[in-house]
Amino acid sequence: xxxxxxxxxxxxxxxxxxxxxxxxxxxxxxxxxxxxxxxxxxxxxxxxxxxxxxxxxxxxxxxxxxxxxxxxxxxxxxxxxxxxxxxxxxxxxxxxxxxxxxxxxxxxxxxxxxxxxxxxxxxxxxxxxxxxxxxxxxxxxxxxxxxxxxxxxxxxxxxxxxxxxxxxxxxxxxxxxxxxxxxxxxxxxxxxxxxxxxxxxxxxxxxxxxxxxxxxxxxxxxxxxxxxxxxxxxxx
Numbered sequence: 588x589x590x591x592x593x594x595x596x597x598x599x600x601x602x603x604x605x606x607x608x609x610x611x612x613x614x615x616x617x618x619x620x621x622x623x624x625x626x627x628x629x630x631x632x633x634x635x636x637x638x639x640x641x642x643x644x645x646x647x648x649x650x651x652x653x654x655x656x657x658x659x660x661x662x663x664x665x666x667x668x669x670x671x672x673x674x675x676x677x678x679x680x681x682x683x684x685x686x687x688x689x690x691x692x693x694x695x696x697x698x699x700x701x702x703x704x705x706x707x708x709x710x711x712x713x714x715x716x717x718x719x720x721x722x723x724x725x726x727x728x729x730x731x732x733x734x735x736x737x738x739x740x741x742x743x744x745x746x747x748x749x750x751x752x753x754x755x756x757x758x759x760x761x762x763x764x765x766x767x768x769x770x771x772x773x774x775x776x777x778x779x780x781x782x783x784x785x786x787x788x789x790x791x792x793x794x795x796x797x798x799x800x801x802x803x804x805x806x807x808x809x810x811x812x813x814x815x816x817x818x819x820x821x822x823x
Contacts, residue, residue, distance in 0.1 A: 594672065594819055595619045595645030596812075597663075599635075599656030601678070601799060602741040603710055604729045608653070611805030615812055619645055625659065625744075626737035632748040636662035646670065649815055653677040653801060654772075655744065661751040664758050672819045674758065675812065677765040678798045680773040681781055682752040690746035697739055705738070706730055713798035715769040726802050752784070761787045763815060767796030767803065 596616040598609040606622035613620060621642045628638035636659050648671055652660030657679025664671045697705045706727065714723060733741075755762065762785040766778035773781075775792065782790035791811055796803045 593619065593645045593647070594816070595621065595643050595648045596816070597639065597643055597648055597650045597660075598622045599639060599650065599652035599659045600625065601654035601656050602745055603706070603733060603738050604726065604799075605733060607729055607732075608726075608799070608801055609651075611801060612651075612809060612812060615809060616816060625656070626733070626740050630740060630744065632659055632662050632744050635659050635744065636666065639663070640667065647672045647819070649673045649675065649812075649819065651675040651677070651812065652679060654679060654798065655741065655748070657681075658683070658745075658748045658751065661754050662749075665751060665754040668758060668760075671758075671760060673760050673815050674762045675765060675815060676762065676781070677800050677808075678767070678770050678772065678778075679764075679781075680777065681750070681755040683748055683750040685746060687746075690742065693742045693746075694739055697735055697742070702731070702733075702735055702738060713770070713772060715767060715795055715797035715803060717795045718797060718803055722802055726799060755781060756784045756786070759786060761789070761815070761818070763811065764788060764790045765800055765808065765811060766790065766792050767798060767800055768792050768794045769796060770798045772798055 600606050600608050605624040609622045623639050623642055625635045628635045650660040650663055657676040764778050764782040779790050782788040793804050793807050800808050
């Protein structure tokens with residue numbers, strides 16, 4: 588019997604954080620896990636996907652993305668569907684309708700009011716009401732490690748990304764949609780619709796959790812990911 592190809596695990600982070608947001612998932616697949624920080628990889632979601640893919644050595648891959656990282660995961664699945672074993676999309680909106688006014692307003696706030704104001708306006712509200720001070724503090728610390736230029740780049744990549752609803756609906760592998768019960772972006776209704784649109788889709792809702800599941804509920808996310816890994820790991 589021909590052995591199954593070795594499996595890798597690629598994590599793609601949310602805006603306005605970086606690859607360190609996946610620290611709680613670092614040991615799920617030792618020596619075959621990749622957690623790149625995306626801002627330096629280019630000026631478009633296509634460039635991010637291409638560069639992130641080049642980090643990977645394994646023949647088959649589980650791609651896990653949060654928010655814009657999920658959009659990057661869908662971009663990878665669009666280009667390399669034969670090598671993507673499964674997708675795990677957290678707080679991801681596959682379809683995208685550009686909003687130039689919101690894009691411009693976000694860039695203007697960063698430039699004129701600074702990163703702290705942008706954090707309070709755009710990203711702090713995405714956490715659940717029950718998120719602890721330590722979780723919020725850790726997220727803010729990751730955020731403050733980014734430069735204004737990188738955050739602006741991330742905002743632009745987010746607002747100019749292509750719509751990948753068709754990729755979600757035609758991808759042949761399993762797609763696990765993970766949503767915090769209190770996530771307002773994209774929200775439970777849209778997450779459920781996306782799970783239904785996938786050929787092999789499943790929705791998992793996590794109570795008392797907002798948009799940033801890896802930070803708010805890392806243990807529950809790890810349970811989900813272990814199940815996905817087990818489903819694609821050959822038994823001896």
